[in-house]
Structure formats: C-alpha cells, structure tokens
Amino acid sequence: MLFLTSRLDHTDEEVFKIKQLRQLVEKCDELCVGTDDTMLTKFLHYTRWDTIKAYQAIHAYYEFKRRHPTWLARHSIEHYRPLFYGTHCRFVMPHVDRDGRVLVIFKTVDGFQRFPDYLQSLVEMDDLIFESLLLLPRVQEKGITVICDLQGTTRNFLRQFSPAFMKVVNEKNGVLPFSQRIVHIIQRGFLMHVTSTLFMPFMNKEFKERIFTHDGRHLSKLREMVGYESLPAEYGGPASNVLDTDLIFNHLLQNADYLEKLQKYEKL
Known part of the structure; x- marks a missing residue:
C-alpha cells in the first residue's frame, strides 16, 4: 500500500540509535518536539543513521522554523x-x-x-x-x-x-x-x-x-x-x-x- 505508515521492525542497531537520539532530544531544553519513532527515524534516514548528524538536523530544521515561522503550515x-x-x-x-x-x-x-x-x-x-x-x-x-x-x-x-x-x-x-x-x-x-x-x-x-x-x-x-x-x-x-x-x-x-x-x- 502506498500510504502504509507502520513499519514492522527495526534492526537492533536501528533500535539503539532511535533510543540514543530520543535521549539527546529529550535532554535538550531548546527543543520542544516529539520523540516518537516516526519523528526520529525521518531524521535518522536523512543522515544515514548517524545519530549526531540526525540530532544536528533536527536543530537545523527547527532553527529554520524559528526564523521563518510563516514557511510552515499553521492551520488545520x-x-x-x-x-x-x-x-x-x-x-x-x-x-x-x-x-x-x-x-x-x-x-x-x-x-x-x-x-x-x-x-x-x-x-x-x-x-x-x-x-x-x-x-x-x-x-x-x-x-x-x-x-x-x-x-x-x-x-x-x-x-x-x-x-x-x-x-x-x-x-x-x-x-x-x-x-x-x-x-x-x-x-x-x-x-x-x-x-x-x-x-x-x-x-x-x-x-x-x-x-x-x-x-x-x-x-x-x-x-x-x-x-x-x-x-x-x-x-x-x-x-x-x-x-x-x-x-x-x-x-x-x-x-x-x-x-x-x-x-x-x-x-x-
């Protein structure tokens, strides 16, 4: 199915990196974002599962949003x-x-x-x-x-x-x-x-x-x-x-x- 949103499993290494990224985001006072798997894995895939680069990418994305708030959807x-x-x-x-x-x-x-x-x-x-x-x-x-x-x-x-x-x-x-x-x-x-x-x-x-x-x-x-x-x-x-x-x-x-x-x- 084209719009299938669920993934059945991750490798042990991927699970570890998701948890690692979640800990980094949750400890950051600057980021007020969710830490569900879907949120985290899109940045991990983007950085080829490099946890530190994924963390930096999250910062970069929301820094863009902070400086350009009208460039993101704002309504229902x-x-x-x-x-x-x-x-x-x-x-x-x-x-x-x-x-x-x-x-x-x-x-x-x-x-x-x-x-x-x-x-x-x-x-x-x-x-x-x-x-x-x-x-x-x-x-x-x-x-x-x-x-x-x-x-x-x-x-x-x-x-x-x-x-x-x-x-x-x-x-x-x-x-x-x-x-x-x-x-x-x-x-x-x-x-x-x-x-x-x-x-x-x-x-x-x-x-x-x-x-x-x-x-x-x-x-x-x-x-x-x-x-x-x-x-x-x-x-x-x-x-x-x-x-x-x-x-x-x-x-x-x-x-x-x-x-x-x-x-x-x-x-x-």
Whole structure:
C-alpha cells in the first residue's frame, strides 16, 4: 500500500540509535518536539543513521522554523481544503516510480484572483504535503520524486519570485529531511524558461545535480527516468493514471491530528 505508515521492525542497531537520539532530544531544553519513532527515524534516514548528524538536523530544521515561522503550515487540514480543490495543483500518484520513490506532481496554477495570499498558501500547503509524506517508511527510506510542471506559469507568479523569496526556498530545501529528492521540471515557452532560470542560481550544488529539465513537448526522457507505469496520462503514462486531488487530501485528513501537532513543535 502506498500510504502504509507502520513499519514492522527495526534492526537492533536501528533500535539503539532511535533510543540514543530520543535521549539527546529529550535532554535538550531548546527543543520542544516529539520523540516518537516516526519523528526520529525521518531524521535518522536523512543522515544515514548517524545519530549526531540526525540530532544536528533536527536543530537545523527547527532553527529554520524559528526564523521563518510563516514557511510552515499553521492551520488545520480542513483550512486548506478550498485551496486543494480550488486549484487542483498538488497530487501524489498511486504508484511509485521505477526506483521505488513516491511520485509527487506540483503544477503551477494561477489562483491569485481567488486566493489573495496565494503564494503564502502554496508554501503552507507544500509544507503539509512534505510532512505527510515523511510519515511513510517508504519515503523515509527511499525519498521522493517531484515533477514540477511549470507550464501554467503566468506573470503573476514571476512577480512573486524575488531574490529574498528564492533564498528562503533554498534554505528550506537544505533542511527538509528527505533521504533523496529527484526533481523533474517540465517547461515550455519563454515564461517557463524564465521561471526555472530564476530558481536555479539559488539552489545548492548537490540539489542542482538532482534536477532535470524537460521540454513539455518531448517527454521521452521523463518516461525513461520515472517509468511509464508511474506517470500520469498527461505526461505519457497509462490512460488510467489520472491526477486525483482526493488521494493526497484524504491522506492529509487521515493523519490530521499528527500533522497539526507537528505545527506546534519548536526550538526556543
């Protein structure tokens, strides 16, 4: 099952490192965060089970949250329902990619007229999605593949992408505890090219190496890298692979209590 959140067992060494990390976090007066296995293992996978680096990664993540509190979700899951169903711009596919990573689709859809604070809402929505995916052992172990479809980019978006905004995007990319993220950017036309050109200078070298661009008219490379069976129909996958907002939003609802609890975690 794609959204299976339980893991049957850990090795003896992994159990030891979970306990070790839990002790470090519980003894730290600065961190007001949970110490359940799911919380700890996402940082341990991220650091290849190096306990000290995982502890440092937790500090880095919540230091980012302390300095940029508006860059994380701040409301109940239901608060975001109109955004999900009013834009249909965020999806997860029911089948993993050819390397076993969960496949996420981000589309640029101009919702600025309907949602006055649209860019802020997108930032919070993406935070929810990432946190919800990090609940999954499959994602903790293998990471995710993201397809960013920029073909709906308008000038309304371009006005928002200031250097200051892009620097924070890059900073958050640096603290998100994904063991691996592969990003495929689909672009076509001048505006889409400008968008990706704006993004790239602010990405760190390691992250840039995992970003691949595709012309929206020629997606054979995308099919080869992601896998035909996993792709949405509109990107050359099977006709049965339709983009369905229900799939990701129902996952958020099923984990609403935990996700809303995460919003209260902080570094003092």
